[in-house]
Amino acid sequence: MTVRDALNSALDEEMSADPKVFLMGEEVGEYQGAYKISKGLLDKYGPERVLDTPITEAGFTGIGVGAAYHGLKPVIEFMTFNFSMQAIDHIINSAAKSNYMSAGQISVPIVFRGPNGAAAGVGAQHSHCYASWYASCPGLKVLSPYSSEDARGLLKAAIRDPDPVVFLENELLYGETFPVSAEVLDSSFCVPIGKAKIEREGKDVTITAFSKMVGYALKAAEILAKEGISAEVINLRSIRPLDRDTINASVRKTNRLVTVEEGFPQHGVGAEICASVVEESFGYLDAPVERIAGADVPMPYAANLERLAVPQVEDIVRAAKRACYRSVPMAAAA
Amino acid sequence: MAVCVRQSRKSIINHVKAKMGLLGLTCLSSSMPSLNNDHRTLSAASLAKDLRNQNSVLENKPILYRTRRFDSTKPHQRSGVQSNVANSQFLDFPGGKVAFTSEMRFISESPKERIPCYRVLDDDGQLIEGGINVGKEIAVKMYSDMATLQTMDTIFYDAQRQGRISFYLTTIGEEAINIASAAALTIDDFVVPQYREPGVLLWRGFTLEQFANQCFSNRGDDCRGRQMPIHYGSKKLNYLTVASTIASQLPHAVGVAYSLKMDGKDACAVTYFGDGGSSEGDFHAALNFAAVTEAPVLFICRNNGWAISTPTSDQFRSDGIVVRGEAYGVRSIRVDGNDTLALYSAVRTAREMAICEQRPILIEAMTYRVGHHSTSDDSTKYRPVDEIELWRSARDPITRFRKWIESNGWWSSEAESELRSNVRKQLLDAIQVAERTEKPPLVDMFTDVYDAVPSNLSEQEKWLRETIKIHPQDYPSDFPL
Numbered sequence A: 001m002t003v004r005d006a007l008n009s010a011l012d013e014e015m016s017a018d019p020k021v022f023l024m025g026e027e028v029g030e031y032q033g034a035y036k037i038s039k040g041l042l043d044k045y046g047p048e049r050v051l052d053t054p055i056t057e058a059g060f061t062g063i064g065v066g067a068a069y070h071g072l073k074p075v076i077e078f079m080t081f082n083f084s085m086q087a088i089d090h091i092i093n094s095a096a097k098s099n100y101m102s103a104g105q106i107s108v109p110i111v112f113r114g115p116n117g118a119a120a121g122v123g124a125q126h127s128h129c130y131a132s133w134y135a136s137c138p139g140l141k142v143l144s145p146y147s148s149e150d151a152r153g154l155l156k157a158a159i160r161d162p163d164p165v166v167f168l169e170n171e172l173l174y175g176e177t178f179p180v181s182a183e184v185l186d187s188s189f190c191v192p193i194g195k196a197k198i199e200r201e202g203k204d205v206t207i208t209a210f211s212k213m214v215g216y217a218l219k220a221a222e223i224l225a226k227e228g229i230s231a232e233v234i235n236l237r238s239i240r241p242l243d244r245d246t247i248n249a250s251v252r253k254t255n256r257l258v259t260v261e262e263g264f265p266q267h268g269v270g271a272e273i274c275a276s277v278v279e280e281s282f283g284y285l286d287a288p289v290e291r292i293a294g295a296d297v298p299m300p301y302a303a304n305l306e307r308l309a310v311p312q313v314e315d316i317v318r319a320a321k322r323a324c325y326r327s328v329p330m331a332a333a334a
Numbered sequence B: 001m002a003v004c005v006r007q008s009r010k011s012i013i014n015h016v017k018a019k020m021g022l023l024g025l026t027c028l029s030s031s032m033p034s035l036n037n038d039h040r041t042l043s044a045a046s047l048a049k050d051l052r053n054q055n056s057v058l059e060n061k062p063i064l065y066r067t068r069r070f071d072s073t074k075p076h077q078r079s080g081v082q083s084n085v086a087n088s089q090f091l092d093f094p095g096g097k098v099a100f101t102s103e104m105r106f107i108s109e110s111p112k113e114r115i116p117c118y119r120v121l122d123d124d125g126q127l128i129e130g131g132i133n134v135g136k137e138i139a140v141k142m143y144s145d146m147a148t149l150q151t152m153d154t155i156f157y158d159a160q161r162q163g164r165i166s167f168y169l170t171t172i173g174e175e176a177i178n179i180a181s182a183a184a185l186t187i188d189d190f191v192v193p194q195y196r197e198p199g200v201l202l203w204r205g206f207t208l209e210q211f212a213n214q215c216f217s218n219r220g221d222d223c224r225g226r227q228m229p230i231h232y233g234s235k236k237l238n239y240l241t242v243a244s245t246i247a248s249q250l251p252h253a254v255g256v257a258y259s260l261k262m263d264g265k266d267a268c269a270v271t272y273f274g275d276g277g278s279s280e281g282d283f284h285a286a287l288n289f290a291a292v293t294e295a296p297v298l299f300i301c302r303n304n305g306w307a308i309s310t311p312t313s314d315q316f317r318s319d320g321i322v323v324r325g326e327a328y329g330v331r332s333i334r335v336d337g338n339d340t341l342a343l344y345s346a347v348r349t350a351r352e353m354a355i356c357e358q359r360p361i362l363i364e365a366m367t368y369r370v371g372h373h374s375t376s377d378d379s380t381k382y383r384p385v386d387e388i389e390l391w392r393s394a395r396d397p398i399t400r401f402r403k404w405i406e407s408n409g410w411w412s413s414e415a416e417s418e419l420r421s422n423v424r425k426q427l428l429d430a431i432q433v434a435e436r437t438e439k440p441p442l443v444d445m446f447t448d449v450y451d452a453v454p455s456n457l458s459e460q461e462k463w464l465r466e467t468i469k470i471h472p473q474d475y476p477s478d479f480p481l
Helices: A002-018 A043-046 A057-067 A081-096 A130-137 A148-161 A210-227 A244-254 A269-284 A303-309 A313-323 B003-026 B035-049 B067-073 B136-161 B175-185 B197-206 B208-216 B249-265 B282-292 B324-326 B340-357 B386-391 B399-407 B413-436 B453-472
Strands: A021-025 A051-052 A074-075 A109-113 A142-143 A165-169 A198-201 A205-209 A231-235 A236-240 A257-260 A291-293 B090-093 B094-097 B190-191 B267-276 B299-301 B330-334 B360-364
Touching: A002 A021, A002 A043, A002 A148, A002 A205, A021 A057, A043 A051, A057 A074, A057 A081, A057 B249, A057 B282, A081 A109, A109 A148, A130 A142, A130 A165, A130 A236, A130 A269, A142 A148, A142 A205, A148 A165, A198 A210, A205 A210, A205 A244, A205 A313, A210 A231, A210 A257, A210 A313, A231 A244, A244 A269, A257 A269, A257 A313, A269 A291, B136 B175, B136 B208, B136 B340, B136 B399, B136 B413, B175 B267, B175 B282, B175 B299, B175 B340, B175 B399, B190 B249, B197 B208, B197 B453, B208 B413, B249 B267, B249 B282, B282 B299, B282 B324, B299 B340, B324 B340, B324 B360, B330 B340, B340 B360, B340 B399
Parallel strands: A021 A051, A021 A074, A074 A109, A109 A165, A142 A165, A205 A231, A205 A257, A257 A291, B190 B267, B267 B299, B299 B360, B330 B360
Antiparallel strands: A142 A236, A198 A231, B090 B094
């Protein structure tokens, strides 16, 4: 099943199960979704539940939040999360904080979803990763699926969750196919929020990743295996709440950690994971934590520059080797 | 699933038809301000093509589904006009037909005359004409609540000045907007406030003790100590908790209205904002969206002349806010915001229109912000004291309404002094009690961040309690745990 079909079927089933769920965003209806994620939903559920909006992220996000205040369950689609910047006040100040500020009187069961992070050749304003932006805010839950199983299970969980959820997809993953079990295809399937998944078990080094980078980490693990390094790949699935228990348990087993993300390094997801591991498992670390992140520059466009600005499989392999003392550390003092 | 959708559509249609039967005539009566007939005809024609159900198209039937996009480029009412006619006078651009003209005329940036202001009571509280008949009970309650609001504002403002609460902002001068609009609504109408509308809560039954508890942020506070003073809210009274962000409540109200529309409720969303708030992007998005989604929402603008120190001349160059309604396709009216009866009538009528026609309405209430913006402001620094005094005394909405109810024999100076002294005493007591009430317990720091308390916060609460036990000298001794 492709990730696109996984998301589409999850939306379909949740809209079918609960009449309060509705989809809103630019091009989600007649156009079948800018990335065709909402294909067929307008015909099936009608324009009341699949709303094509005017071009105003601030507007439709605010309206979605208001509808959620009053008991509907909106799914707000951003054409990309870059455009959510125009709506971030509503996401943070109107959605994330409302349950707290109102002492539980106003709950906001809303989902904000859309593609996040780098695509291919779309430049700086279409390639930003917002995982750490949203994950820093209490009151939000932030999820990022990798496989079709993740996409289905996490989106269903997000729609059912009473808290506001930011759901970070990836454009390049939409077309990828993953095997899915019968359990995943069942309409009640759900993946728990806040639990990471160990995609590949290993004993020498822990590699954490989310979204597209999970695929890269798995490829890196294959390469490392040939060189005798057994890497454990953790698919975070949930950026907030972060599954610190799984990560720390893994590091206590392997004693080495490489964090991988596409976004900018400063104050990123890897920084938080590193801090968590240092706080809770310092004695277990046999090497400094290696952080692989996107280059600290706005995303360039030229294909060669773009390739250099985004983590590649080779970067992950070399980082794992450094963590295992198989090659010289990058910041090696003389 | 499709069945559910059709049923809800049907119930909306039936419900609206029922409403139309009752109020349809009112909606269409000639006493209403004149409407642009072309727009309605256009909509009805495209609706006829579009609706799947077989019910005949009512003249003023609300459009339940937005016209499908394909129709926007189809010519409407072609009636024999062909494009090769020598002097064709209009063309079907996307969005509808537009007549041509050979005269190049720019529409003026300002109208010859400003939109007139609806009023029913004169400056001396005497009835001019018109307005909805208001009985004694409602009139007296409106007056008492306005007087209570004014007294509450004075006392809480002083409490802040005495250092007993950290912050306050008053509604002085705008009591009529608060109370009259609240009186014209029902409890089912969902209120999405800015922050200068505590009178709506007061009308609905929020007690003086509840106001005090929120300002003192004590254990009795409905907000559990989470918010600054004046950030009231009540789920029970259908009043959304006040947020500090300006105009963010406007699209929220449209969302609420959309939810009410989907439920087919006999209720609308009502939102308030000031002249300053109308500059925010959210204002534009909300009005535009409300018109497009045909959401039953009332946008009530308190044009009080000032946004902190920014006068309206620096805020916008349009004829106030009311003219913007037409720009978005929203029906609008300008009302004397210090005329209790005019406000009551306008809001009541607007509410019926919003619900029975499923459309947004914009009401601009002209008034004056007599008080400072808040306790953090001293408005004498940027506006003349005699201007403030004029509006405080000669143009006071409460005095004006009092004259009217007294002339009806519904009020007297005895009733006045009794009310004022009772309310004052109740407030002073409420403050004293609220001040002495314990602060919220420690657990309230960690609850409600999410629906269920996450494990990391439970952990942190545990650590905090242990730390307080080990180092009590580092924490105030009157901390309730």
